[in-house]
Amino acid sequence: MTQNNQSSLITQHQYCHCDVVLGGMVVLSLAVAVKELVENSLDAGATKIDIRLKNHGVDLIEVSDNGTGVTEDNFSALTLKYHTSKLTDYSDLLGVSSFGFRGEALSSLCALAKLTITTRHQSADYATKIEYDHKGHIINKTPCSRQIGTTVTLTDLFSSLPVRQKELQKNSKREFNKMTSLLYAYCLISLGVNITCSNQSNSNTKSLVVTTQGSISYKDNIAAVFGVKQLDNLLDIKTEYAPNIKENIFKGLSGEVKISEESINVEDTEIDLSEDSNDAENNEISNTQDSIQSSQKSQGYKNGAPPVELVGYISTCAHGCGRSSADRQFYYVNSRPCEPTKIMKLINEIYRQFNPHQYPFVFLNIVLERTLVDVNVTPDKRKLFLAKEKAILDVVKCSISKLFENIPRVVKLETAHSINNTQIVPDMEQSRIFNSFMQQFSNKSTKSDIKTNGNTEKKPELKRKSNTLLDYAI
Known part of the structure; x- marks a missing residue:
């Protein structure tokens, strides 16, 4: 009885075990690992991001940027869990604008792989190469040469999760395709940022996966990722709000409609503007003004922005x-x-x-x-x-x-009647074999018509070919 009680006691997880368990929930795949590093670069204000992988990310993942870099006093807290510079108070979470805010990415990557960071802040005279252990603690710091920015290097991803690492190695190309599909989303939305991704295979052949030109146009990013042909059939999405007659009448009474050149004809609409009706509907109109200002269906506000x-x-x-x-x-x-x-x-x-x-x-x-x-x-x-x-x-x-609404839904097809009425004329520019066949066919049809008209057609004599053995027998 005592042994059972001792074995069923609730104890706290060891710190190293917590990192692996929680890290495996944050970084689920190769795509998420690359995503977290790219988001850190974008949050740092980078305008150039270079992503380099070896063997589809199985051997190496490296993300370099020209962002602001990391100051020396933040080296130790950089990879600690729940440490971040993007939120200072819980209320900041309600209007967060950065991609990351929980402080879990680098800590989780430390628990799942070998992580090295090379960074240089704009206030530093030289860069520093920092090596971390699986707990996020600094192992070694080495001065080095680098421009302002940060480079994060991951090797042996999912080394602490053998089953997931084996799955990554087995399906490396499939996981790599998922990563590129997710990376495309950041390439398209990032204006003024040059993002480049390349992969180096085991045979040391380097292939370019995707690259953008750092344009300030979404269409340029689409053309850089998917080619210029993708732009041929694109339509610009414009915000349209569902019309509401009742709200438009109230806005007209309150004078909150902008002057428009378009004329609107309202038929069979009666509005009672007598004093009694105005007194009775005063409260209704005043209460409706607040709802109109927050309604997504209204248009043409003087002081309100579209929701x-x-x-x-x-x-x-x-x-x-x-x-x-x-x-x-x-x-x-x-x-x-x-x-x-x-x-x-x-x-x-x-x-x-x-x-x-x-x-x-x-x-x-x-x-x-x-x-x-x-x-x-x-x-x-x-x-x-x-x-x-x-x-x-x-x-x-x-x-x-x-x-x-103005694009046709159906494809125009020729009817059977129109096809039957059309006369098939051979193309004289066809090949010589086809023309000779058509000429022979026309000659045979002409001869048969002549014989039919002149009643000179003779029935061909049908002769049965005797078998050779039968002839000998006779």
């Missing part, structure tokens, strides 16, 4: 302009790559109403107040919660539907 704005591009719904799979769809909320499931499903459903056999290319950035978004949902920050999700879905539905 949601859509920025991006989508391929036209004309047949043949889409893709066979949804492999090029990139969604963002306040320039943060994410996976808003309901918005993704809505856009694909609308597109397939016009083009049921294909999927669109989508690059959509949803811009709204940061306080309306909760990004602290999953460790990889790919899932998020939206405070006014239904209103955002209405705006997306209205915008995409109006974008496709």
